[in-house]
Amino acid sequence: MKIMVHRPDGSIEAVRGEDGLSVMEALRKAALVEGECEGALACASCHVWIEPEWADRLPPPDGAEEDMLDVAFNLKPTSRLSCQIMLTDQLDGLALRIPASG
């Protein structure tokens, strides 16, 4: 499956995702996010903006993800921590943006 990633410079990259991995793991392999804490919800270094048309198709963030988004910067209404989004076939084509910073 593919994740369509809009980089801060405006370019678009199709990143290969695998069923059972998180979006963060796919993005980190492509050096697009840090994913410093390995998905332990101890940092916000995998913060992404989900494209609006995809935002409602994802399971909503839980309380722990919301708490960690509190210490992220440059937020949008569709901000998510990509480590908390698990890839499934239904998410093939998921479109998101990498924030310019934070």
Added chain:
Amino acid sequence: MIRVDVAIVGAGPVGLFAVFACGQLGLRCAVLDALPDPGGQLTALYPEKPIYDIPGRPTVRAGELVADLVQQAAAYDPVYWLGQRAMALAEDSDGTFRITGSAGETILARAVIIAAGVGAFGPNRPPLPGIEAYENRAVFYHVAQLERFRGRKLVIAGGGDSAVDWALSLTGVAAEVTVVHRRDDFRAHPASVAQMKADPRIRLLTPYQLAGLVGDGVTLSAIEVERIGGARERLEADCLLALFGLTGDLSSLASWGFDLDRKTIPVEPVTCATSRKGIYAIGDVAAYPGKLKLILTGFAEAANAAREAYARVHPGKALHVEHSTSRGVPGFQALERAG
């Protein structure tokens, strides 16, 4: 100035176990950490969380594991230098390393083990252009003295316990208090949140985030905020208290003469040797192909690095290998004899 065999940078779980691992080989250690207490991320980020993957500990609270590691290390009488960052590293002609801490003191050591995790913890700074110029004048990341805020038009940014508690404490001190937070919910003690929401002197601005600083580079005249997903607004304010927790910073190690790859230090697997002789890296900061970032991996790396450090401290001297069951541990040995 203090002289030890091994200087350990980072007092997280892996740095603490490195004290024990070195101690078992007769090496005395000094441990530096930017935080005032040992434990690294376990203390700073999740002391109450249970950990389930420590061998032999079906479940252990992070804070409890730290206390046990401190106790285990205590047998070897380490020197703790807490609350100061390891800043500079120099090497004498005889191969002795000199590490200077941010408080200006120096540790002399024959070997250095970096167990720095994600780096020295410092404030998580909002990425606002020009913010550095205002720091400690108009922008603060913690409250050292209430008087610094007297009579000021204060914006508190953040949504945790510290933001809520300081909003309540500073209302009587600052001329105005506005709390800017990205959502209506606060991750703080419910009673305190209720008190803050009921206090007419505290202006709550949610769901908003910081967007910019307006001023001359010394004095702040306004703070730009942005409704999440919406437009920018300008708040008249001359002081910002930004409370977004802690974040790791490895920048002070950049000049230490070993390779740094983004946020990790590449090492030789097994020996944990960095590209600079006599300096080893272990735990989350150390990287090699197939590395698992687990506490238990760091423990094993600590034992390996200790053995390498021994060879550096005692060049040419054979290492007599003994398990802890044979070697014993100071304190416990005495107890056994007494019994």
